[in-house]
Amino acid sequence: MARKKLETLTEQMYYVLLSLWGEPRHGYGIMQYVSELTRGRVSIGAGTLYALLGRFEKEELIVLTDAEEGKKSYQLTAQGRQVLQDEQTRLRQQAEDGARILEGRMEK
Amino acid sequence: MKKRWGFFPYRSLRYKAAQAYLDRKATQGWELKGIHLGYLACFERTKTPQHFVDLVPWGSPTREASDDYLALCGDAGWEYIQSLRGMLLFRAAEGAHPVPLQSDQEIEWDQFWEVNRPRLRNTVVLLLALALMATVLLISPPSAWKVSDYLMNNGSLALLLFWGLSLVLAILDSRNSKRYLARCREMGRVEAPGRLGILLDHGEALQRLIVLPLLALILIGGLLSPAVELRSSPFEAESSATVEACGAYPVVRGYDLGFPDTERGYSRYLTQKRSLLANCYDYSELLPQTESAGTIILTTERYDCAGEALAQWLLNQRRRETAGGAFLWGELDWQEAPRLGFEESYTCQEGSYLLVRQGKVVALVGCSGTDLTTAEHLTIVRERLGL
Numbered sequence: 001m002a003r004k005k006l007e008t009l010t011e012q013m014y015y016v017l018l019s020l021w022g023e024p025r026h027g028y029g030i031m032q033y034v035s036e037l038t039r040g041r042v043s044i045g046a047g048t049l050y051a052l053l054g055r056f057e058k059e060e061l062i063v064l065t066d067a068e069e070g071k072k073s074y075q076l077t078a079q080g081r082q083v084l085q086d087e088q089t090r091l092r093q094q095a096e097d098g099a100r101i102l103e104g105r106m107e108k
Numbered sequence: 109m110k111k112r113w114g115f116f117p118y119r120s121l122r123y124k125a126a127q128a129y130l131d132r133k134a135t136q137g138w139e140l141k142g143i144h145l146g147y148l149a150c151f152e153r154t155k156t157p158q159h160f161v162d163l164v165p166w167g168s169p170t171r172e173a174s175d176d177y178l179a180l181c182g183d184a185g186w187e188y189i190q191s192l193r194g195m196l197l198f199r200a201a202e203g204a205h206p207v208p209l210q211s212d213q214e215i216e217w218d219q220f221w222e223v224n225r226p227r228l229r230n231t232v233v234l235l236l237a238l239a240l241m242a243t244v245l246l247i248s249p250p251s252a253w254k255v256s257d258y259l260m261n262n263g264s265l266a267l268l269l270f271w272g273l274s275l276v277l278a279i280l281d282s283r284n285s286k287r288y289l290a291r292c293r294e295m296g297r298v299e300a301p302g303r304l305g306i307l308l309d310h311g312e313a314l315q316r317l318i319v320l321p322l323l324a325l326i327l328i329g330g331l332l333s334p335a336v337e338l339r340s341s342p343f344e345a346e347s348s349a350t351v352e353a354c355g356a357y358p359v360v361r362g363y364d365l366g367f368p369d370t371e372r373g374y375s376r377y378l379t380q381k382r383s384l385l386a387n388c389y390d391y392s393e394l395l396p397q398t399e400s401a402g403t404i405i406l407t408t409e410r411y412d413c414a415g416e417a418l419a420q421w422l423l424n425q426r427r428r429e430t431a432g433g434a435f436l437w438g439e440l441d442w443q444e445a446p447r448l449g450f451e452e453s454y455t456c457q458e459g460s461y462l463l464v465r466q467g468k469v470v471a472l473v474g475c476s477g478t479d480l481t482t483a484e485h486l487t488i489v490r491e492r493l494g495l
Contacts, residue, residue: 047219052215
């Protein structure tokens with residue numbers, strides 16, 4: 001089922017937004033960047049990326065900056081940055097919660 | 109280059125079945141080159157072939173959007189083959205080992221649901237419309253309908269069969285699609301479709317590939333060389349020499365009943381229709397006017413049915429159809445007349461009309477103003493109709 005207003009991000013959503021944090025990128029550039037960033041652990045399919053870019057643009061998390069030679073480039077909007085930061089906070093808290101349990105740091 | 113052909117009946121709702129089929133072919137070393145005539149897949153031998161079947165991306169029906177998407181796929185190492193029934197078919201570019209086009213099951217499911225939800229709704233609307241039409245026709249059939257006419261025509265039978273088959277497929281498909289979508293929704297991803305669904309895709313494809321052309325052939329055949337032997341004469345003396353020809357057929361002529369030989373000046377009409385279910389003769393003749401009865405209309409319908417049960421049904425059908433009124437006859441209020449000596453027999457209008465069944469033969473004979481139930485006339489009728 002569709003996520004409402006992108007309250008949480010899937011791993012692939014997260015990395016697509018992350019790839020646009022610094023500079024605008026076009027579709028294939030995003031795929032390459034994510035693969036390099038994760039050392040090949042995360043690969044984004046073109047179909048998935050296309051769908052995500054469409055959805056992010058609709059939700060105004062990214063904006064089209066350039067469309068040269070049929071290649072569209074996107075960059076994050078302020079709203080997109082906020083969503084990514086919120087997700088980062090959520091993931092950090094999640095990781096910390098996990099660490100407290102798994103590394104025995106939680107008081108019994 | 110060695111080629112191999114395969115059957116590709118899949119529709120977008122079950123595109124995972126299409127993917128599974130192409131994956132099987134790829135493991136055997138066959139790469140898809142294209143789909144011909146909508147259903148025939150052509151493969152060629154290639155090293156390590158790889159395919160991907162995707163849906164046409166939702167919300168992007170424009171040419172520009174398609175170009176964007178295909179360009180992105182191309183950059184990613186996927187070579188576009190063609191689009192087919194809402195699916196996009198890709199193969200890996202030579203030497204490339206690209207990442208599958210869909211790498212997030214949740215996103216893929218969203219796309220699948222967006223594409224197929226309206227399709228499912230359309231199917232339900234279609235089924236409701238068909239059900240409504242069928243109900244209306246059953247409750248109040250058009251008065252001009254003569255069901256027997258449809259059964260005596262191979263084209264009509266083929267059409268009936270086609271529509272019946274289409275309806276059954278549509279109903280099964282609708283039920284199966286609903287269940288499949290519910291299962292996918294529950295799992296939150298696009299599941300592999302069940303066997304029935306795949307069979308339904310095969311059924312629909314076969315229907316289009318075989319039944320439709322066959323139906324067209326039957327209809328064209330029926331139009332070009334009708335199984336109808338026509339002996340017809342309009343109201344022109346010079347073309348009314350068909351009375352003798354009509355004598356060769358099992359119909360009752362005015363001449364047989366003792367009316368003056370009407371070789372000239374009157375209209376006569378004979379058709380023969382053949383179908384898988386019956387052989388039917390339909391004869392009409394206008395006899396000279398008399399003071400008491402005016403113009404006399406003589407009619408014979410004779411049906412040689414494929415079976416006795418069909419003959420029984422047809423007799424009752426014609427009884428119902430003519431009771432409400434028929435062309436030139438008025439309403440025929442049939443009364444059972446077992447004394448006439450046929451297996452089933454009805455008569456009306458003081459014996460002017462006879463409707464009888466003997467074995468697999470049904471006959472309707474009418475001659476306004478003449479009592480056909482007299483012993484003399486019944487003998488003639490039996491003799492002429494071969495009953």
